[in-house]
Structures are given as C-alpha cells and as structure tokens.
Amino acid sequence: MALNAALQALLDGFRAGRTTALARAISLVEDEREGFQDFLHEVLRAGPRTARVGFTGPPGAGKSSIVATLATAYRTRGEDVGVVAVDPTSPFSGGALLGDRIRMNELATDAGIFIRSMATRGSLGGLATTTKEVMDLMDAFGFARVLVESVGVGQTELEITAAADTVVVVLVPESGDAIQAMKAGLMEIADLFVVNKADRPGAQRLARDIELMLHLREGPSSRRRPAALAAGHHGPARSGSAAPAVPVATDSGSPGAPAAWAIPVLETVASEGKGIDALVAALDAHRAWAEASGALARKRRERLDRRVREAVARSLAIEVWRRRGGDAILQEVLPALETGELTPYQAAARIVRALLG
Amino acid sequence: MALNAALQALLDGFRAGRTTALARAISLVEDEREGFQDFLHEVLRAGPRTARVGFTGPPGAGKSSIVATLATAYRTRGEDVGVVAVDPTSPFSGGALLGDRIRMNELATDAGIFIRSMATRGSLGGLATTTKEVMDLMDAFGFARVLVESVGVGQTELEITAAADTVVVVLVPESGDAIQAMKAGLMEIADLFVVNKADRPGAQRLARDIELMLHLREGPSSRRRPAALAAGHHGPARSGSAAPAVPVATDSGSPGAPAAWAIPVLETVASEGKGIDALVAALDAHRAWAEASGALARKRRERLDRRVREAVARSLAIEVWRRRGGDAILQEVLPALETGELTPYQAAARIVRALLG
Numbered sequence: 001m002a003l004n005a006a007l008q009a010l011l012d013g014f015r016a017g018r019t020t021a022l023a024r025a026i027s028l029v030e031d032e033r034e035g036f037q038d039f040l041h042e043v044l045r046a047g048p049r050t051a052r053v054g055f056t057g058p059p060g061a062g063k064s065s066i067v068a069t070l071a072t073a074y075r076t077r078g079e080d081v082g083v084v085a086v087d088p089t090s091p092f093s094g095g096a097l098l099g100d101r102i103r104m105n106e107l108a109t110d111a112g113i114f115i116r117s118m119a120t121r122g123s124l125g126g127l128a129t130t131t132k133e134v135m136d137l138m139d140a141f142g143f144a145r146v147l148v149e150s151v152g153v154g155q156t157e158l159e160i161t162a163a164a165d166t167v168v169v170v171l172v173p174e175s176g177d178a179i180q181a182m183k184a185g186l187m188e189i190a191d192l193f194v195v196n197k198a199d200r201p202g203a204q205r206l207a208r209d210i211e212l213m214l215h216l217r218e219g220p221s222s223r224r225r226p227a228a229l230a231a232g233h234h235g236p237a238r239s240g241s242a243a244p245a246v247p248v249a250t251d252s253g254s255p256g257a258p259a260a261w262a263i264p265v266l267e268t269v270a271s272e273g274k275g276i277d278a279l280v281a282a283l284d285a286h287r288a289w290a291e292a293s294g295a296l297a298r299k300r301r302e303r304l305d306r307r308v309r310e311a312v313a314r315s316l317a318i319e320v321w322r323r324r325g326g327d328a329i330l331q332e333v334l335p336a337l338e339t340g341e342l343t344p345y346q347a348a349a350r351i352v353r354a355l356l357g
Numbered sequence: 358m359a360l361n362a363a364l365q366a367l368l369d370g371f372r373a374g375r376t377t378a379l380a381r382a383i384s385l386v387e388d389e390r391e392g393f394q395d396f397l398h399e400v401l402r403a404g405p406r407t408a409r410v411g412f413t414g415p416p417g418a419g420k421s422s423i424v425a426t427l428a429t430a431y432r433t434r435g436e437d438v439g440v441v442a443v444d445p446t447s448p449f450s451g452g453a454l455l456g457d458r459i460r461m462n463e464l465a466t467d468a469g470i471f472i473r474s475m476a477t478r479g480s481l482g483g484l485a486t487t488t489k490e491v492m493d494l495m496d497a498f499g500f501a502r503v504l505v506e507s508v509g510v511g512q513t514e515l516e517i518t519a520a521a522d523t524v525v526v527v528l529v530p531e532s533g534d535a536i537q538a539m540k541a542g543l544m545e546i547a548d549l550f551v552v553n554k555a556d557r558p559g560a561q562r563l564a565r566d567i568e569l570m571l572h573l574r575e576g577p578s579s580r581r582r583p584a585a586l587a588a589g590h591h592g593p594a595r596s597g598s599a600a601p602a603v604p605v606a607t608d609s610g611s612p613g614a615p616a617a618w619a620i621p622v623l624e625t626v627a628s629e630g631k632g633i634d635a636l637v638a639a640l641d642a643h644r645a646w647a648e649a650s651g652a653l654a655r656k657r658r659e660r661l662d663r664r665v666r667e668a669v670a671r672s673l674a675i676e677v678w679r680r681r682g683g684d685a686i687l688q689e690v691l692p693a694l695e696t697g698e699l700t701p702y703q704a705a706a707r708i709v710r711a712l713l714g
Contacts, residue, residue: 040702041700044701154511157511180417184416345395345397351669352676
C-alpha cells in the first residue's frame, strides 16, 4: 500500500508536525478522496496514544465553555490539545451566541490548540465514522488530549461521544431533570457527570438526583458496575459544591486492581473557571483507573471491532455505488419504482446481485 | 417471492386490519427476522397513500402534546391515526413527566390510534431505515394520518423527520433562539413552524424572529423558495396569536399551479388545545399545495431513491456479517489489530475481498 507522491508529501508534513498538513489530512478523510484509507493506514500504525475525552449534553449546557476552559488548563500544563466539535449549535461550529464565538476565536489563535468542527451532513461513511477518524488523525498528530464536543440527543452523536476513552455528560438545571437524561441514554455512557452553571437555582438538586439514580443503577442489572460495588463498596464519589471531591476508584478486592469506577458528579461554573481544577483531577483519575483496570484496553478493542465494521460498510458502499454501476441501475429502475411495479427491495436485490455476481 | 405460511398468515391478518398483526409486522421488521423484506415487498405494492407528518424540535418543546392533541382532532373527524415516537424523552416512549405519560396512556386506549415507540439503538439497518419502514407499514395498514415525533438534534433523527411529507418544527421560548434552530438544521427541513407554549414570555418574539429569518432566507440561494417569491410575492403566512391565519400558497404565475410554499409560523398552547384548529388547517393546506405543485411526487421519488440505497446497505451488511463469515474473520484478526500489526482498513479489505471474491 504505497502512497502516491502527493499523499506521501502530506504524510511527511503530518509527521513533521505541521498543522496545515493536519488540516489537509482531515479534509482528505472527510471528503473520502482517493487514497484516504491508505493514508489513515499509515497514520494509525502507531496505535492510540492520546487521552480522548468526549463531552455531551443538551444544547446550551455549556459544553463549549467547559471544553474551552479545560483546553486552557491543559495548555498551562504545557499540553497540546485537539478539539472536535460535532454539535451544530456549538460556538466552535459557528453557532450559539456572539460572545461565545469571540471567546472561542481567542482560543483558536493559540498554536497549541487545534479546533475542527464537523459538518452535520454525513458522507458515505457517515458522520460517526468520519468524526472518529478525525480523532484518530489528531491522536496520531501527537496532541496530548483530544476533546470531542457532541450534542447528547441524537443516536449518531451519542455514538461519537461513546467512542472517547472518557465520557463527560454535562447538564444544567434548565436542560431537564435526571430522569430525562437517563431516558436520553446519557446515563449509559457517562464516566463523569458535570452539573454546569452550578450557581443557578436547582443545580444542587439536579446533582443530588443524578447521584441518587447512579446509586439505584448499582443493581445486578448494571453493566458498568460489578457485583462487588453493588454490594455496597461504593467509593466516595460525592461532590460538594464548594470543593468537589476527586473520585476514588473502588477496589474489587485484589490489591492494585481497581475493578469499578464510581461515577462522580461534579459541579462547575465554567464561565468563571469554577470547578475546572476538580474536573482536570477527575479526568486524570478516570484515566489512571481505566489503564490499571483494563477498561481502556477493553474500550479500545471494542473500538477496533466497530471501526472494522464501519470500514467494511464504507468500502462496500464505494464499491457498489461508485465502481459497479449501482447508481446507473437505480436511475434505470426509478420509473418502475414510482409506478409501484417494483419495490425498493426488489431494486436493491438487483443492485446487490450486480455487485456479488 | 412467496411468503412462508406464518408470514402469509400475518399478511392476511394485516390486510384484514387487525392491529395485533400490525404490531407483529412491526416487530418482524425491527428485528429483521427472516423474510421481513419479502413481507415489506408485499405490503408496499399499494404505494404510499397516507399523509405523513413529522414533528421535530428540542426535548421539552411539547411535541408529544401537540401530536396527542392533533391525533384527537383527527379522531373527531373520523380518521385513524398512527403515531411513531423516536424521541427517547417523549412520554410516548415512556420518558418525560408522569402527567404527560398518563395523558398519552388515555390516548393509547382509543382503538383508532396506534402508537409505537422506536428503540434508540439501531439494528443492522439503522434506526432511520427501520423507522421509515414502520411508517410504511402504518401507511399500508390504512391509517389516514401517520404522525412521527423525533427529537430535532441528532443527524439520524433529523433524517427520520425529513422522510415525512410535511415537517413541523416545534419550538418554545426556553429552547433557544431562532439562530440556534437554524444552526441545528431545523430551518432546512421545516414546512411549518409552531411556537408552542405561546402564552409564555418570549413566545411572540421567537415567532417574529423565525419569520424574519424565513424572509432573509428568501434570497437567490434559497432552495425552498423560487425566485418569484424572493421578488416579493410572499403569501400571507403571518400568524396572529389570537387567530393564526391559514397559510396560502403563492402563485408562480401559471394559474392552478402554485409553485412556492410560504412557510407559516403558528402559535399554540397544546396543553390547552389552543391553536390546534389552525394547525390542522395549515397541515391540510400544505398537503393540498404539495399534491398540486408536484412537491409531494418529488419528495416520494427522493424517498424511493434513498430507500433503495438503505436496502442495499442492509442487504450487504447481512450478507457480509451473517452469511459470508465476516464475523469469523474479524475475531481471527482482532489480536493483530490490537498490537497494531494490522489496521482496521486492512482487516476491512480482507473481509470485503472474502465477500466479493
């Protein structure tokens, strides 16, 4: 799988750490231009190294503010940060209010921070696949942290967030209650909860409700928490609004191998930087736990499995529509479809037969 | 494509109008059980007949209340109604507040209303594909109206809504401003806007802002409104909060062939039934316009095109993973993927080769 000269030059620039090369590589992948899979192949050889953190929650919860403040905190530690925004209402994507956008633009002038917002309309590979590949590119480029912001309502968007090593669910009192968060599938994917705008009425109640629901979920049906935890070994995951405690991984019995993660509920006022230090610490703690417990290795394995499935689906789509004349057959049968002579399933069968012979 | 005896019996029950048969047919399609495509083939022969209306908007906008009130209004006209709920926070799906759920349950005891909520996790075909097939089943079953409720944030969910003949975007003052709605892609798909909870502060301002943005969009770049409209032929689409006007399609010049639809902005208080008559009238007007102008025929053609593409993707997925040993190959190469010896793209290429020979 040798790259052509242009892609080899791009790869050289990428490996030399040029952000222009990163930007062009992302466009290559987004547009699925000839050779993008070979390029990804070269780039992915090193395997995942960066800490990928996903932020999700309803529009207006302050995800972008938290990501911006967190990125700044990492920068003061000397770490480079990549940001991927999938939420179309995010200021990173040009949405939201003017003041937010100005703040994000200031962030964007820092050479140690690279921000990319994803188009909301998917390509053949789909938004989820492409976004994960952009995360891969940022990983391979050498960012210490990759932060992904995605709105936590749609199926595709939840899938993107769930592809991160650590998932932070951001809620605010105005965004609905804990029960709505659970129904929207946010409880299933959260490694950390953040109640943002914690100075507003209802914030502490929301935090308490989430903690209560996390306790309720510790039954035998829980997939995230093993039996040892359900039996009462719950760690000190409670947060105080004054100084949120850093979560401590609970021990399953065998020394040095913490098996369960007690999901913390933190409180922040991101616009004022309040609670961000505790969030940084909680993210570090989750990372350490995930590495020690094998949870990170398991997550990466699941990610590889899914990645192969997505790559197969995309290859087949390219093959059937672009290379084997699927489009031509479809145009040909469209009139028969309209009159009802032919159903979509018959037309599809014909196209599949043309591919598989 | 003869059905087996069990499916033929199901089809007979379905054609006889038994709702138990409809429910079983939906499960057949959702679970992609053997023969589901043949069953759909039989059922789809008649072609689309029902009026499909999609409702979208952020969680908490009152989509379910509007759907419930509207369904009741149709029932008083003697029309049967099918409801598909995709929003996981919808009371139809068991989410939201207790009071809402009770109201929906009352609705569910009416034999002329059939409610189905979709699982948020997709199958091989994906949530969007399956939901559209459930709409097809309800159409073929003979409901006069099929109402689809989906949360308007995720990509998949927007796609579901856009598959309806008429798309209603529901907003409330609390759900963010008109600019956020535009950024979230809601302006692109709306045939009607409803500002619900119109008795709350900010409702009229939101309605005015949406109308302003609709006017701004009437430039040459607009795909929804032809040049004649941009030149000033805007119809009387304004709504008064006291008695919202029914929208009138503007005429492009040739008598009897209205080419442009002036998107109305209605105001409702669904919980009190206010503004629902105007909504019923606006939906009828849009239907009449879509039929007369050819817009409905065009939408159905696009739907068929997309349906074939989705059916091809699903057939290929079933073929490669279930029938041609893709899963076995993937399990075999997973260790090499983990060590980085093999990339997902190489593994995918190997699986695709096994399929295509």
